[in-house]
Amino acid sequence: MMFPHPRARLIAAGDAKGLEGDDLARYVKRSAENLDGLRPGPLFCAMRNTLASVFCYLGAWHSGRPIALLDPDLPTATLADLAERFRPAALLGFTNPLDGPPPPRGDLPEPHPDLGLLLATSGSTGNPRLVRLSRQAVLANAAAIASTLSIGPDVISPTSLPLHYSYGLSVLNSHLISGATVVLTEAGLLERSFWADFSAHGCTSLAAVPYQYTMMRRMRFDRERYPALTTLTQAGGRLAPELIREFAGQVDRFYVMYGQTEATARMAVLPPERLADKLGSAGLALPGGRLEADDDGEILYHGPNVMMGYADTADDLARGDDLGGVLRTGDLGRVDPDGFLHITGRLKRMAKIFGIRVNLDDVERMLRGSGPVAVTAGDDRVTIWTETLDPPARVLMARRLAAELRLHWSGFEVNHIDRLPLLASGKIDYRTLESLA
Structure with missing residues (x-):
C-alpha cells in the first residue's frame, strides 16, 4: 500500500500547482534523510497545517521512526512535562522550545517496531497521555475512510481542522492514501482567506466539527458560491438534527461520522442515503470493523484501527499491542437491528x-x-x-x-x-x- 499514493497532491494555500508524484516523493525522501542523524527514540513535532509539518510527519513515517504530532501552541510547562516523561530524540518545529536539549534517554528501551504515531488524547486539560498507534492501524483506517467516503484522485479538500487533531489528520491520511489533493491552510473557517483559497483551488469536500457548522450557519454559508463543493463530513461530537438537514440539503453527500483518537480516527459512518430514516444515528461500522454494546450499555469497537494502548512514559513506548483490536469507547448506546450505532451518553465525565x-x-x-x-x-x-x-x-x-x-x-x-x-x-x-x- 503506497503512502502517499503516487497521484496524491499537496498544495500550500496560495500556490497554484503544489507537489505531486516524483516531486512529492523526493521531498518526503529528503525529510526522512534529514532525520537519520538524530539519536534513537520518538520525535516530537509541532504539527501545523503547513508543508514543513507534513514533510516532518511523512519523513518520520518513511524512516520508520515513531512521531508524536502535538499542538504547536502547547503551554511550555505541558511540553516540558511531556519531554520529561517520553524523552524524545528531538523537538521539531516548536517556536518556544525548551531551554536546552531534550532530556537524555539513558537506558530507556527502544520504541516497539510497530509503533508509528503518537497523538495526545486528553484535549486541553491535565497532563496528556499519548495514544500509541501502529502503522498498520493508521493505514487501515485511512483506507477504510477513503473507501467509505469514495475519496479518489478527483477529490480536493482543505485542512479545515488542525492536523494534530485525529479527525484533521485522518482527512490528510485518507486523501494521501487514495491519490486525492489536500490544500494546506492555517486559516480558519471564519476567515475570508480560507474561503478565497477554497474557491481558488476548486475544493470538492469539507470536513468540520459541530461548532464549525454552527458558525457556518451564522455566516450564512451558501454552497452556490462554491460550485465545486459536493461533499460535507462531520465528526467531533453530536450535530443537531436541524443542522444536519440544513447542510445535507446543500450538497450531494453529507456524512455523519463517529470516532475517537484511540481508534486512529473514525469507527462509524452514516451513509448519506440513510440520513432520512436514521437521523440521530452515528452510522455503520467502517469496513473491517464491528460495533456492539455490552451488558452495561458501553459501546465496544472491534477493528484493525484500534490503538496499541496508552502511554504515560517512555517505557510504555516499548510495549506491544495491549488491546488486541478491541476498544472500550466509554460511550453508552445501542446498536439497532440494522447495525446502526446510537449514542446515548458517556460512562466517564x-x-x-x-x-x-x-x-x-x-x-x-x-x-x-x-x-x-x-x-x-x-x-x-x-x-x-x-x-x-x-x-x-x-x-x-x-x-x-x-x-x-x-x-x-x-x-x-x-x-x-x-x-x-x-x-x-x-x-x-x-x-x-x-x-x-
Whole structure:
C-alpha cells in the first residue's frame, strides 16, 4: 500500500500547482534523510497545517521512526512535562522550545517496531497521555475512510481542522492514501482567506466539527458560491438534527461520522442515503470493523484501527499491542437491528467542546476557591453551576476558563443555582443538573 499514493497532491494555500508524484516523493525522501542523524527514540513535532509539518510527519513515517504530532501552541510547562516523561530524540518545529536539549534517554528501551504515531488524547486539560498507534492501524483506517467516503484522485479538500487533531489528520491520511489533493491552510473557517483559497483551488469536500457548522450557519454559508463543493463530513461530537438537514440539503453527500483518537480516527459512518430514516444515528461500522454494546450499555469497537494502548512514559513506548483490536469507547448506546450505532451518553465525565476533549472533573478542580460549583456538559458547551457568583463574576469566570483551556468563550455557560442538588451519598447529582440545562 503506497503512502502517499503516487497521484496524491499537496498544495500550500496560495500556490497554484503544489507537489505531486516524483516531486512529492523526493521531498518526503529528503525529510526522512534529514532525520537519520538524530539519536534513537520518538520525535516530537509541532504539527501545523503547513508543508514543513507534513514533510516532518511523512519523513518520520518513511524512516520508520515513531512521531508524536502535538499542538504547536502547547503551554511550555505541558511540553516540558511531556519531554520529561517520553524523552524524545528531538523537538521539531516548536517556536518556544525548551531551554536546552531534550532530556537524555539513558537506558530507556527502544520504541516497539510497530509503533508509528503518537497523538495526545486528553484535549486541553491535565497532563496528556499519548495514544500509541501502529502503522498498520493508521493505514487501515485511512483506507477504510477513503473507501467509505469514495475519496479518489478527483477529490480536493482543505485542512479545515488542525492536523494534530485525529479527525484533521485522518482527512490528510485518507486523501494521501487514495491519490486525492489536500490544500494546506492555517486559516480558519471564519476567515475570508480560507474561503478565497477554497474557491481558488476548486475544493470538492469539507470536513468540520459541530461548532464549525454552527458558525457556518451564522455566516450564512451558501454552497452556490462554491460550485465545486459536493461533499460535507462531520465528526467531533453530536450535530443537531436541524443542522444536519440544513447542510445535507446543500450538497450531494453529507456524512455523519463517529470516532475517537484511540481508534486512529473514525469507527462509524452514516451513509448519506440513510440520513432520512436514521437521523440521530452515528452510522455503520467502517469496513473491517464491528460495533456492539455490552451488558452495561458501553459501546465496544472491534477493528484493525484500534490503538496499541496508552502511554504515560517512555517505557510504555516499548510495549506491544495491549488491546488486541478491541476498544472500550466509554460511550453508552445501542446498536439497532440494522447495525446502526446510537449514542446515548458517556460512562466517564468527559465532553467534546468544539471537537476538543475536556475532562469535566479537571474543570471543577480549576474552579476551587470559587465557592460551591458543579460542571456538566451538553452539545459543544460546558455548563458551570454556582451558588455564589453574581452575573458579572459569572461572565468573568466563563472568559477565564476559555482563556485557560484555549477554547472559544461561547463554549462556556455559568448559571446560578440556589443549592446544588445532592445524592443520598452526598455527591453532586449531575443527572438532575443536566436535566436543568
